[in-house]
Amino acid sequence: MSQPDAxxxxxxxxxxxxxxxxxxxxxxxxxxxxxxxxxxxxxxxANHVGMDVDAPDFVAVVDVDPESGTYGEIxxxxxxxxxxxxxxxxxxxxxxxxxxxxxxxxxxxxxPGNRSSRIHVVDTKDRDHPELASVIEPEEVHEHDLSAPxxxxxxxxxxxxxxxxxxxxxxLPGGFLELDDDLNxxxxxxxxGEIDFNYDYWYQPRHNAMVSSEWAAPKTYQxxxxxxxxxxxxxxxxxxxxxxxxxTVEQTLDLGEEGMIPLEVxxxxxxxxxxxxxxxALSSNVFHYWKRDGEWHAEKVIDFEGREMxxxxxxxxxxxxxxxxxxxxxxxxxxxxxxxxxxxYDISDPANPRRADSLSVGGYFGDVQEVQGRELVxxxxxxxxxxxxxxxxxxxxxxxxxxNTFFPDEAEQGSVMLKADVNPRRGTMTLDEEFLVDFGExxxxxxxxxxxxxxxxxxxxxxxx
Amino acid sequence: MTGDFQSDSDPVESESDLVEPESDSESxxxxxxxxxxxxxxxxxxxxxxSVTADDEPVLDAAEESGVGLPFGCRTGAxxxxxxxxxxxxxxxxxxxxxLKPHHLDDGYVLTCIAVPxxxxxxxxGTDVQRDLLVNPWQ
Numbered sequence: 001m002s003q004p005d006a007x008x009x010x011x012x013x014x015x016x017x018x019x020x021x022x023x024x025x026x027x028x029x030x031x032x033x034x035x036x037x038x039x040x041x042x043x044x045x046a047n048h049v050g051m052d053v054d055a056p057d058f059v060a061v062v063d064v065d066p067e068s069g070t071y072g073e074i075x076x077x078x079x080x081x082x083x084x085x086x087x088x089x090x091x092x093x094x095x096x097x098x099x100x101x102x103x104x105x106x107x108x109x110x111x112p113g114n115r116s117s118r119i120h121v122v123d124t125k126d127r128d129h130p131e132l133a134s135v136i137e138p139e140e141v142h143e144h145d146l147s148a149p150x151x152x153x154x155x156x157x158x159x160x161x162x163x164x165x166x167x168x169x170x171x172l173p174g175g176f177l178e179l180d181d182d183l184n185x186x187x188x189x190x191x192x193g194e195i196d197f198n199y200d201y202w203y204q205p206r207h208n209a210m211v212s213s214e215w216a217a218p219k220t221y222q223x224x225x226x227x228x229x230x231x232x233x234x235x236x237x238x239x240x241x242x243x244x245x246x247x248t249v250e251q252t253l254d255l256g257e258e259g260m261i262p263l264e265v266x267x268x269x270x271x272x273x274x275x276x277x278x279x280x281a282l283s284s285n286v287f288h289y290w291k292r293d294g295e296w297h298a299e300k301v302i303d304f305e306g307r308e309m310x311x312x313x314x315x316x317x318x319x320x321x322x323x324x325x326x327x328x329x330x331x332x333x334x335x336x337x338x339x340x341x342x343x344x345y346d347i348s349d350p351a352n353p354r355r356a357d358s359l360s361v362g363g364y365f366g367d368v369q370e371v372q373g374r375e376l377v378x379x380x381x382x383x384x385x386x387x388x389x390x391x392x393x394x395x396x397x398x399x400x401x402x403x404n405t406f407f408p409d410e411a412e413q414g415s416v417m418l419k420a421d422v423n424p425r426r427g428t429m430t431l432d433e434e435f436l437v438d439f440g441e442x443x444x445x446x447x448x449x450x451x452x453x454x455x456x457x458x459x460x461x462x463x464x465x
Numbered sequence: 466m467t468g469d470f471q472s473d474s475d476p477v478e479s480e481s482d483l484v485e486p487e488s489d490s491e492s493x494x495x496x497x498x499x500x501x502x503x504x505x506x507x508x509x510x511x512x513x514x515s516v517t518a519d520d521e522p523v524l525d526a527a528e529e530s531g532v533g534l535p536f537g538c539r540t541g542a543x544x545x546x547x548x549x550x551x552x553x554x555x556x557x558x559x560x561x562x563x564l565k566p567h568h569l570d571d572g573y574v575l576t577c578i579a580v581p582x583x584x585x586x587x588x589x590g591t592d593v594q595r596d597l598l599v600n601p602w603q
Contacts, residue, residue: 049535049537049545050545050591050594052590052591052592054533084536084537084538084539084545085537086537086545115543115545116537116538116539117538138538138539142540147538147540148538148542168540169540169542169559169560170538170540170541170563171542171562218542218543219542219562222537222542222543223543223544223547223563223594224594225598225601226599227601228565309602309603312602313601313602313603314601314602315602317602400545401545404595404598405598405599405600411591411595
């Protein structure tokens with residue numbers, strides 16, 4: 001495939017004719033809020049891997065337009081050619097980081113299989129009926145001694161960098177794989193030897209910065225969570241701060257015991273800010289990181305206490321497995337997967353987040369355990385927020401083997417996608433019980449859904465140069 | 466069963482090559498090559514299947530017979546394909562990184578890299594991998 005010329009761009013992004021930029025996305029985060037229209041469809045990855053369903057994983061097109069007759073339904077699917085991929089995170093060939101790049105458009109979704117190391121490219125030229133455009137086979141990835149693709153970011157100009165959690169054997173070290181502007185494998189992005197563990201990353205070009213986080217080697221996390229691996233030091237607890245242009249690690253911050261398994265790294269959206277947040281999932285804390293006088297710092301700013309469960313050996317940790325920042329940089333949203341909480345914190349003072357509201361839904365302790373009569377089975381996991389900050393959606397599956405450990409019923413019932421209405425002026429959330437997408441009803445058998453993306457940019461993929 | 470066994474010779478194929486493709490010989494069964502192993506697959510819901518492995522991993526042999534088994538990485542890292550050896554012997558052709566020593570001691574194998582050395586029986590299905598999962602807080 002080749003990236004299209006500017007003449008093909010009409011109709012995919014919203015209201016760009018009023019601006020002097022010719023590329024995809026929005027000039028600023030505030031422009032994304034003002035110019036975007038409410039999302040009408042979502043792309044959601046869904047998996048059968050690890051379940052008794054002999055079918056490939058797929059990308060679902062979900063109708064999220066309340067005016068539509070198919071609201072809350074999966075209206076189309078891109079079935080992938082192989083089984084066993086475990087789709088997890090995915091991203092675009094171009095976003096707002098290319099908003100000055102004429103001739104580019106946000107059109108191709110890069111959809112890796114975290115288990116298979118197979119990378120799919122989906123063409124969303126027809127937003128309602130995307131099609132599989134090409135496939136990078138695992139051997140092409142292994143050739144660069146990499147495996148287990150995770151976070152996909154375009155880095156401007158149509159090229160893509162994917163964080164890779166392991167080497168070709170599924171062991172350490174991980175690294176980064178670069179795709180060229182035709183979305184073929186270019187090679188390794190960084191010089192070898194910069195990191196061991198890897199997971200998520202985000203870049204903030206005006207500060208010449210990138211931050212990456214740490215899960216574990218594929219051979220450790222893929223078979224499932226084992227406390228022995230934590231005790232053996234097989235899980236990460238550091239943040240790596242990179243020189244974005246040089247592609248080298250400049251500073252490592254060890255978050256220590258309170259920062260075990262730092263997952264999603266989210267810079268504030270304003271390209272001027274050198275502040276961000278990361279959720280230390282296992283320690284059930286959120287850290288604020290920031291740059292001052294040329295040095296990066298990190299400090300725990302939110303701490304979720306474990307809760308006692310009758311008859312269980314130890315207090316159950318909250319396990320906040322995902323966070324995101326609203327496009328206006330006012331709120332940090334997150335979900336505590338085990339406890340069953342969705343929360344929003346006011347981060348107008350990033351060093352001192354203030355709890356604004358939360359919902360108790362799903363998980364082990366949620367007050368709401370079913371929606372429209374559908375048992376929720378698991379807790380809130382992957383989140384996505386509308387660009388205007390008024391609708392928060394989430395799915396309930398983390399990773400097949402971890403689901404099978406902590407919420408085993410999900411293997412038979414599948415996962416769900418839920419929604420809350422958010423009042424970003426009052427700092428409140430309300431569960432919208434009219435909305436439910438039941439991935440347990442997929443014809444081939446139950447599926448588990450993970451990351452959510454909007455066709456025209458969202459709060460976890462767009463970066464500004 | 467965990468050695469880095471990799472067969473580098475295959476006398477079976479050379480024997481097969483000598484067989485003349487005579488159309489009137491269908492009543493005479495071809496001799497079963499020595500390295501062909503019969504793999505009996507057993508699911509916990511009572512299903513069963515029997516496939517033939519020609520010096521290849523159990524997963525490949527099953528796929529060639531149109532039998533679907535769970536799998537993920539196909540390199541021995543992710544454990545999605547975990548089965549349990551009930552009878553016979555297999556050799557992992559790469560290090561079975563997804564399994565810990567106590568899993569190997571208990572007979573768990575990775576069908577994506579486990580090559581039978583003779584006839585064997587393997588318990589398969591996604592529920593076998595779930596044996597290895599323990600909620601540490603429960």
